[in-house]
Amino acid sequence: MSQPSDPSGWATGRLLSTAARLAEHAWDAHLAHWGLNHAGFAVLHLLSGAPRSQRELAQAMQVEDQTMSRVLERLERHGQVSRARSTHDRRRVEVSLTDAGRTAMVEAEADDAAERMLGDVVPDRAELRAALVALIEDLSARRWSQPG
Amino acid sequence: MSQPSDPSGWATGRLLSTAARLAEHAWDAHLAHWGLNHAGFAVLHLLSGAPRSQRELAQAMQVEDQTMSRVLERLERHGQVSRARSTHDRRRVEVSLTDAGRTAMVEAEADDAAERMLGDVVPDRAELRAALVALIEDLSARRWSQPG
DNA sequence: GCAGGACGTTCAGCCTGCTGACCATTCGAC
DNA sequence: GTCGAATGGTCAGCAGGCTGAACGTCCTGC
Numbered sequence: 001m002s003q004p005s006d007p008s009g010w011a012t013g014r015l016l017s018t019a020a021r022l023a024e025h026a027w028d029a030h031l032a033h034w035g036l037n038h039a040g041f042a043v044l045h046l047l048s049g050a051p052r053s054q055r056e057l058a059q060a061m062q063v064e065d066q067t068m069s070r071v072l073e074r075l076e077r078h079g080q081v082s083r084a085r086s087t088h089d090r091r092r093v094e095v096s097l098t099d100a101g102r103t104a105m106v107e108a109e110a111d112d113a114a115e116r117m118l119g120d121v122v123p124d125r126a127e128l129r130a131a132l133v134a135l136i137e138d139l140s141a142r143r144w145s146q147p148g
Numbered sequence: 149m150s151q152p153s154d155p156s157g158w159a160t161g162r163l164l165s166t167a168a169r170l171a172e173h174a175w176d177a178h179l180a181h182w183g184l185n186h187a188g189f190a191v192l193h194l195l196s197g198a199p200r201s202q203r204e205l206a207q208a209m210q211v212e213d214q215t216m217s218r219v220l221e222r223l224e225r226h227g228q229v230s231r232a233r234s235t236h237d238r239r240r241v242e243v244s245l246t247d248a249g250r251t252a253m254v255e256a257e258a259d260d261a262a263e264r265m266l267g268d269v270v271p272d273r274a275e276l277r278a279a280l281v282a283l284i285e286d287l288s289a290r291r292w293s294q295p296g
Numbered sequence: 297g298c299a300g301g302a303c304g305t306t307c308a309g310c311c312t313g314c315t316g317a318c319c320a321t322t323c324g325a326c
Numbered sequence: 327g328t329c330g331a332a333t334g335g336t337c338a339g340c341a342g343g344c345t346g347a348a349c350g351t352c353c354t355g356c
Contacts (some may be wrong), residue, residue, distance in 0.1 A: 005208060007284050012273065013171045014190060015280040017212055020168035021313075022287035024162045024342095040311090042162060055304060060153060062166055067343055069306060074341080075349045091304045123159065128283075131276040132163040133155050139170035143341060169343070172312095174342090187312060203334060215313055217336060222311080239321045239334040 028099055034104035035078050039071045044080060044097060044105035051096035062140060182252035192222045192228060192245060192253035199244035207232050228252055
C-alpha cells in the first residue's frame with residue numbers, strides 16, 4: 001500500500017471518511033489489547049456512570065438501535081457487559097458493566113495512546129474539533145430533523 | 149433519534165467517525181438516485197480518465213484489495229463498470245467505465261449537492277480540509293510505513 | 297376491558313471495511 | 327529450464343453501519 005496521491009484534491013466527504021477510517025484503525029489496534037474496539041470502548045465509557053437501556057446507548061452514540069444491539073451482543077459475548085430485562089418495563093434491556101468490562105475500560109482509557117497520537121499530528125486541534133462539532137450538529141439535525 | 153448530547157466533549161476520534169458517518173449518509177442519499185454510493189462514485193470518478201487495474205484503484209482509494217474487489221463486483225453487477233483480464237498480464241483485471249457508468253458519474257457529479265451542503269455548514273472549510281489532509285498523510289504513513 | 301398505537305428490541309439482509317488464507321501468473325536467480 | 331519469490335485477485339469470515347419487517351410489551355382512549 002502506498003501514500004495517498006494528493007489528498008488535498010479530494011472531496012471533503014472523502015477526506016472525512018478516510019481520516020476517520022485511519023483514526024479508527026489506529027485506535028482499534030490500541031484497544032485490541034483489551035479485546036475492545038472503538039465502538040465497544042465508547043459504549044463501556046457511557047456505562048461507567050450507571051446502567052442504561054439499549055436505546056439510550058444508541059441515541060448517545062448517534063447510531064441505530066439495531067447497530068447498538070449487535071455491538072452489545074459482542075460485548076456480552078466477551079463478558080464485558082451484562083444485559084437483563086428490566087423488571088419495571090419488560091420491553092427494556094438494562095445494560096451494565098461487568099467487573100472485567102470496567103477493568104478493560106479503565107486500563108484502555110488510562111493509556112490513551114490514540115488521542116495523544118492525534119495530538120501530535122494536528123497542531124491546532126481545537127480548530128479541527130470545533131469544525132467537526134459544527135458539522136456533526138448540523139448534519140445530525142438534518143438527518144433526524146428534530147428541533148433544537 | 150435525538151440531537152447529540154454535547155459532542156464538544158467527545159474524543160477526537162469519535163468526532164471524526166461520527167462526522168464521517170453523517171457525511172456519508174447524506175452523500176449516499178444523494179447518490180442513490182443513480183444507483184450509486186460513496187464508494188462506487190469515487191471509483192467511477194477515478195476511472196473517468198482511463199481504465200485501471202483493481203490494485204491501482206485500491207491504492208488510490210487507500211483501501212485493501214479485497215474491499216475494492218467487492219465494490220467493483222457490485223458496480224459490475226449494476227452495469228456501471230466492466231472488468232476484463234489483461235492480455236499482457238493475465239493476473240491483472242482491467243476495469244473500465246461502461247456508458248451507463250459514465251452517465252451516472254457525470255450526472256451525480258454535476259448535481260454535487262453533498263459538497264455544497266458541507267460548504268454551507270462549515271464556514272472556514274479550508275481550515276478543516278487542511279487539518280484533515282495533514283491527519284490523513286500522517287496516519288497513512290504510520291499505517292503503511294512507507295518512506296516519503 | 298379491550299383495541300390500537302407507541303415503544304424497545306431483534307431478525308434478515310445489504311454494504312463497506314478489515315484480516316487471513318488461497319490460487320494463478322509472472323519474474324528472477326540459478 | 328526450473329524453482330521460489332513477488333504480484334494481482336478472490337474466498338471466507340468477522341465487525342460496524344444501514345434499512346425494512348417482525349415481535350412482545352406497555353399505554354391510552356373509548
